[in-house]
Amino acid sequence: xxxxxxxxxxxxxxxxxxAENEKNRRKQQGLTQRELATRSGISLPSLRRFEQKGEISxxxxxxxxxxxxxxxxFLSLFPSIxxxxxxxLINAKNNKGRRIHRK
Numbered sequence: 001x002x003x004x005x006x007x008x009x010x011x012x013x014x015x016x017x018x019a020e021n022e023k024n025r026r027k028q029q030g031l032t033q034r035e036l037a038t039r040s041g042i043s044l045p046s047l048r049r050f051e052q053k054g055e056i057s058x059x060x061x062x063x064x065x066x067x068x069x070x071x072x073x074f075l076s077l078f079p080s081i082x083x084x085x086x087x088x089l090i091n092a093k094n095n096k097g098r099r100i101h102r103k
Contacts, residue, residue, distance in 0.1 A: 015054030018061075023051045025068045040067045 009017070026036050033051070037044040040063040042056075047064070050056035056064075065071045083089040 012054065019051050019054040022064060022068065025070065029068060031067075036064065036067060040064050 026033070031039075033047050034044055037047040040047075040060075042060045042063055046056060046060055050060070050064075062071060062074060065074065081092070083092065
């Protein structure tokens with residue numbers, strides 16, 4: 001298991017930051033929780049839980065992001081690796097499909 005704390009934020013910290021960003025965006029667009037929940041097709045209690053605790057399904061989060069015009073950010077979450085040289089590209093292709101065995 002990877003210790004994410006070394007990056008300065010725990011998964012919970014990240015979830016709460018995302019929830020805070022959503023809440024700010026919702027308010028900037030003049031939407032109430034009820035309006036956003038209705039327009040996005042998620043329940044009001046789910047939206048409230050998200051804004052308070054950072055807990056929501058990925059599908060629900062994407063629905064909210066779509067209404068708040070932020071859906072494109074999801075497409076940039078896991079970009080393809082940009083190789084610095086042809087050698088890196090060749091090595092990556094040669095290693096494709098091989099499992100890394102940890103000791």
